[in-house]
Amino acid sequence: MAESINRVVLAYSGGLDTSVILKWLQQEYKCEVVTFTADLGQGEELEPARKKAELMGIKPEHIFIDDLREEFVRDFVFPMMRSNALYEGLYLLGTSIARPLIAKRQIEIARQVNADAVSHGATGKGNDQVRFELGYYALQPDIKVIAPWREWDLTSRTALIAFAEQHQIPVPKDKRGESPFSTDANLLHTSSEGKVLEDPWDEVPDYVFSRTVNPEDAPDTPQVITVAFERGDAVAVDGEGMSPATLLAKLNDLGRVHGIGRLDLVENRFVGMKSRGMYETPGGTILHAAHRAIEQITLDRGAAHLKDELAPRYAELVYNGFWFSPEREMLQAAIDHSQHKVSGEVRLKLYKGGVHVIGRRSPNSLYSEKVVTFEDDQGAYDQRDAAGFIKLNALRLRLLGRRDR
Numbered sequence: 001m002a003e004s005i006n007r008v009v010l011a012y013s014g015g016l017d018t019s020v021i022l023k024w025l026q027q028e029y030k031c032e033v034v035t036f037t038a039d040l041g042q043g044e045e046l047e048p049a050r051k052k053a054e055l056m057g058i059k060p061e062h063i064f065i066d067d068l069r070e071e072f073v074r075d076f077v078f079p080m081m082r083s084n085a086l087y088e089g090l091y092l093l094g095t096s097i098a099r100p101l102i103a104k105r106q107i108e109i110a111r112q113v114n115a116d117a118v119s120h121g122a123t124g125k126g127n128d129q130v131r132f133e134l135g136y137y138a139l140q141p142d143i144k145v146i147a148p149w150r151e152w153d154l155t156s157r158t159a160l161i162a163f164a165e166q167h168q169i170p171v172p173k174d175k176r177g178e179s180p181f182s183t184d185a186n187l188l189h190t191s192s193e194g195k196v197l198e199d200p201w202d203e204v205p206d207y208v209f210s211r212t213v214n215p216e217d218a219p220d221t222p223q224v225i226t227v228a229f230e231r232g233d234a235v236a237v238d239g240e241g242m243s244p245a246t247l248l249a250k251l252n253d254l255g256r257v258h259g260i261g262r263l264d265l266v267e268n269r270f271v272g273m274k275s276r277g278m279y280e281t282p283g284g285t286i287l288h289a290a291h292r293a294i295e296q297i298t299l300d301r302g303a304a305h306l307k308d309e310l311a312p313r314y315a316e317l318v319y320n321g322f323w324f325s326p327e328r329e330m331l332q333a334a335i336d337h338s339q340h341k342v343s344g345e346v347r348l349k350l351y352k353g354g355v356h357v358i359g360r361r362s363p364n365s366l367y368s369e370k371v372v373t374f375e376d377d378q379g380a381y382d383q384r385d386a387a388g389f390i391k392l393n394a395l396r397l398r399l400l401g402r403r404d405r
Contacts (some may be wrong), residue, residue, distance in 0.1 A: 003028045003144070006032065006116050007114065008029065008119050008146060009034045009106050009119070010025065010119045011118075011120045011121065012037050012049060013121070014048055014049030014052045019052060020163050020164055020169065021121055021148045022113055023164075029146070034063075034110075035053045035064065036102075036106055037049045037064065037065045038066055038102050038105060039066065039067045040187055041186050041188075043185060050065055052064050056062065061114065070243060070244060072098065073187060073188075073244035073245045073247075074243075076097050076100065077097060077188055077248065077284075078233045078234075079332060079335075079336070081232075081233075081234075081284075082335050084295075084311045085311075085315035087319045088265075088268065088315075090265055091188065091263065091267060091279065092263075092284045092288060093318050093319060094186065094190075094191060095189070095191050096187070097129070099321065100135045100324060101132075102132070103132050103134075103136050106354075109135060111143050114234055117143065117145065118136055120145075121146065123149045124147070124150045130271065133145050134324070135321065138324035138325070141146070154382055177253065179194075180195050180196045181197050182195075183210070185219045187249065188248065189261075189279055191277055191279050191280075192279075193277040193278070197276055197277065197278060200266050202279045204264055210280065210306050211280040211282055212256050213258075215258075215259030215262070216352070218353065219257065219258065222255075222349045222350060226239065226346065229343055229346070231341075232336070233339075234251075234287055237251065240346070248283045248284070251284075252285055255285060255350070259353040260350060260355055261281040261282035261283070262279070263279040263280075264278055265279065270319065285355060286348065290346040294344050294395065295307075295360075297344070297360050298341050298343070298344060298366065299341075301344070303338050310334065313331065314332075317331070337370075341362075342362075343363065343364055344363065345362070
């Protein structure tokens with residue numbers, strides 16, 4: 001028999017899976033369901049989710065549809081971008097970084113409506129179940145979590161549709177056939193996986209891509225843009241100041257036109273298996289390149305190299321769902337401290353899938369043309385100092401050489 005639950009907050013998209021979950025929770029747990037739908041910039045109309053929830057008996061005051069786009073970019077995407085994090089050297093963590101915000105808001109709503117449980121629609125094979133639940137437990141240690149995919153016997157799409165029809169849950173015509181792949185989207189990226197993408201030898205079909213034009217079809221003329229930074233965060237594009245979410249949306253538009261940000265990746269999931277996914281991160285790809293470029297002239301070598309050592313660890317923490325862990329917060333504090341002087345402008349050329357840095361400048365630049373020039377540096381650098389520097393660094397190698405010769 002199901003555990004006694006009075007009220008549960010469900011992360012609800014209004015799609016087939018979460019609509020079935022809503023009814024299943026009502027039926028299996030005999031509890032009141034509160035729905036929460038997050039607008040993270042996925043580009044979908046969210047009001048249908050409200051109407052569908054109402055149709056399924058949810059009280060209007062228990063339907064939450066929140067616009068979290070600015071918070072998402074300001075408090076999650078931008079801090080991550082300061083770290084230059086790439087999971088397994090390639091993935092810009094578009095799905096991973098959205099989950100802690102959804103978990104955070106779910107817990108806030110649970111407290112607001114006095115719910116004793118939360119629920120999500122993540123499967124038992126994926127990473128999202130871990131990300132959601134680590135977030136829940138970090139913020140509300142005693143919260144009850146219901147993960148239907150780990151409990152019910154609805155193990156196929158056919159079974160879901162049959163359940164929906166049995167309980168008069170509307171199923172759109174385009175959802176009745178077998179979906180060729182699954183997607184997840186937000187303002188940072190779109191991910192696609194499953195079905196036609198499961199064989200890693202097969203090229204991704206063109207119809208899978210939704211946020212970028214094919215680079216082969218992109219304009220034949222490059223576009224040059226400028227991105228301005230303050231303390232490690234992008235604040236303007238081509239001289240126009242923008243809010244975090246507006247700026248990322250602008251970069252997405254630019255990246256879309258030029259076919260930027262496509263990634264075909266076989267990654268190692270936290271739960272142990274390998275999976276193949278296709279990611280489109282147009283604006284994030286531009287932002288990542290621009291941020292690294294402004295750091296090139298504003299960060300000291302020691303700080304820059306240490307950041308490069310920390311970035312893979314930071315990326316792994318975000319990927320695995322440990323956003324609210326003390327170690328991620330410790331890394332964030334160090335990373336944020338490094339960004340105090342990371343201000344200035346970067347000029348980039350966008351062309352047929354590529355982002356090319358062609359200029360950078362900053363009032364805090366550590367680059368000295370006077371020191372680095374091959375012309376007369378007028379005493380700024382004494383080349384004779386290099387002899388002692390080299391001999392000291394060579395000392396242990398010479399001692400080893402004498403011993404082993």
